Amino acid sequence: MRIATWNVNSVKQRVPRLLPWLDQREPDVVCLQETKLSGEAFTELLGAELAARGYEVAVNGLNQWNGVALLSKVGLDDVVVGLPGGPGFPGQEPRAVSAVCGGARVHSVYVPNGRVPDSDHYRYKLEWLAALTEFVRPDAETTVVCGDVNIAPADADVFDPAAYAGHTHVTAPERAALAELTGLGLHDVLRERWPEERFFTYWDYRQGMFHKNLGMRIDLVLAGGPLAERVAAAWVDREARKGSKPSDHAPVVVDFDVAPDGDVGPVVPPPSAARPRKGFTLPQSDIIS
Template identity: 35%
Template sequence: MKIATFNVNGVNGRLPVLLQWLSEAVPDVVCLQELKAAPEAFPEGPIRDAGYEAVWHGQKRWNGVAILARGAAPIETRRALPGDRGDTHSRYIEAAVGGILIGCLYAPNGNPVPGPKFDAKLRWFERLTAHAADLLTQGIPAALVGDYNVIPTDRDVYKPERWQDDALFQPEVREAFHTLVTQGWIDALRSLHPDEPIYTFWDYQRNGYARNAGLRIDHLLLSPTLAHRLIAADVERKVRGWSKTSDHAPVWIELADAPSRRTQPHKPSPSRGKGHGRARR
């Protein structure tokens, strides 16, 4: 099974890019973020024509998340994190696909720092961490997938010194991500590529993509019951270079159909390097 995440930065405006990528990459499950579309404006028809059924949680102009599944209908189980009944932002949706529980998320940006938006980001991560712990307690094969708006380490950003004042790189945010992972979740991309610089976002400004000046803020976390099926993970960096594309590139993992001691990780591709850019969300 191939699972991918892609912050499309406007699902209708980037629909040709999304459809082209789906036809070339043929992922089995896709988590989309930053739809920027009201629920009734989600392009269900073109996506179905491409071979995918979908569940989505839209919001006009901002946020928005969706889960696509190839040749099967995702079974929605949740469309908001527990812990805040007043949360009206479309930042989380969850569905069962092929025996795996997929949580698609779009974390708050949190800028400026300090301030109420940063405080809200930390509270949102507390809710995510509590829900993630509950999933692990249940022993469910699960993946928490999406745009976390967190740069976990120095090697996940071009020129870390430029990001000291940004919410994505604050010690409290990095610690929140670390706390989540150390519950037992596996950072899939890092587990197969532990040392190399890997980026998933390049700003439109300052020629970020051409300079490979990027960030790694899109992550796929796997539960222990799923992690031993991981055989490959990579970034579709070329998609960021397409015309009228998102400022993110798709990130994907491949899981074996069944656990196997003989399964070996694929060799990483040589397509990554260094970079820097400021997230707009």
């Protein structure tokens, strides 16, 4: 089974890239984030195309902001839309959807950004992660949490830790909240497979950060222990971040039991940019999605 997660940063804008990518990579389960469409609009836009490719679909979305979706060729049972018991800002936002796919409960999540440390939105982010942890807890062994978690788990997951000092995504409370989730027995399967490699999943559109490979790893696949043991390949599809009108995120692809493309490495294709010099300043007013 191949599971992929991708923050598409507006599914409407990304249709010309999404459908060919589905045909090329042929994932069995796809978790999408930042769809920015209501459920009705998502179905009107993509329902027929996805059905023709064999996907069942569960969507949690509103117009313009946030939104997640779950596509599956291997079953879509016991769908849960939203995060039970989760906080709101002020109401509960469309940031989570889950279902049982191929015997595992798969979550597509778009964790709140946090905006500025110690802000109301930052505290909301921590509360949201705590609610997700409680939701996952009973079935952690048979769970896969996929999505844009808006946290770099460690300093190795950003191009230059000093550049992010004072920003969200790298603070100790955020990382501790993520550690509470993984502490249920979930494994960061990409990092565990490639413990020493340098790779990212998000690059700001500005200042040529993708071409310079100045990024962060904030899109994760977290799998319960028995599922993590079945991982045959795990990689970032950097090719999908290249070319015309891309998302600012690249998909993460994980193969369980069988790797159709082989154990291809952490990034496909590998980046050509050298490791950057220290002292790079992030784009002004940078808000990471």
